[in-house]
Amino acid sequence: MSNYSELISAVEESKTMAISSLVKKLKSEGKNVLSFSAGEPDFPTPNYIKNAAIKAINEDFTKYTANEGYPLLLNAIIEKFSKENNLNFKSENILVSSGAKHSIYHLVMALCNPGDEVIFQAPYWVSYPEIVKLAQGKSVIIDAGVEQDYKITPKQLEKAITKKTKIFLFNTPSNPTGAVYSKKEIMALAEVLKDKDIFVISDEIYEKILFDGEEHFSIGSIDYMRNKTITVNGVSKAFAMTGWRIGYAGGDASVIKLARNLQSHSTSNASSISQAATVAALKESNGEIAEMVRQFKERRDFIYNSLNKIDGIKCPLPKGAFYVFYDVSSYYGKNYNGYEIKDSNSFCNYLLTDQYVGLVPGFAFGNDNCVRMSYACSFEELTDGLERITKALHQLK
């Protein structure tokens, strides 16, 4: 039997699988592999959050909650959006899901008809094109290379819009680049969308991981964007809670209702225990987050300065998140021992097999000139990794 769903069969396995399998294989052979592919903070979830979860278990808060999330959490999210993002919502505007990815998936499904166009930029987060595919939409990708700091211009956005455009999917701070759009840049993009019938899904999951005095600005807080923006966030990155699986969104009640309906037939409510932990995360401020960001910044400075000393690497300064995304295309066409570097995949393969360093090829994010390196790891690992990368690049002829 091979008469499977054509839609699901069209969804690609993660493009980073080949490299991840090789990392696993080398590790199992006892090789000293340094993998810089982590998409999650290396810090533990703060104790005050863990304690809230333990309390929830002890109080038997372990049953189904309402599909849309339990009232205390809805209130905490409403308060968070109001205080931190200048977004004003009621309960019916909020979707609570099992991770921000889940929220984005439900929202795109709720909005797209077959053939509807969804605009987003490259470099993009790996799941965007596949989610659009699942919703039978069409991805319209705007290229934003290293020369423009991985940020699109209003002109580019304008040019990408057609009669079929349904959604502009926007992500700042960005995975994989760490680029952060300023308020001014966001206002200029919003201006293009002002009189258009286009929804914005604004993925703000890295909003708290910002450096150099950057401030996060939500596109949905612009008056004329309020009704058409759905703002997505979650606790995975800001609170080191990737495994807890809580994401949420705020926006137009009719769109949220559709997404909730879909969720009611797929997963139902997000984990009750994680919801209780999220109330603590959002309501009780704690120095642990600031300390995590401080350490990310130290590592960012170190890795950025070190990479830019290597001839042939172009690395703009990331202003947020915990990745550097750098251009290595000047090495394409070079060889070592008969192995030719042709693209981001062969570049990563070479580093992995020659120096046991795991990076993620940029083609997975829609930019084949680059590679992504996460600095959610120790200083020792970063120092060792950089030495190995420098050595491997010096060998290339």
Ligand SMILES: Cc1ncc(COP(=O)(O)O)c(C=O)c1O
């Ligand atoms: C840009 C971006 N959006 C959304 C997510 C999803 O986060 P989660 O589903 O863990 O809440 C991620 C996770 O890597 C991400 O990088």
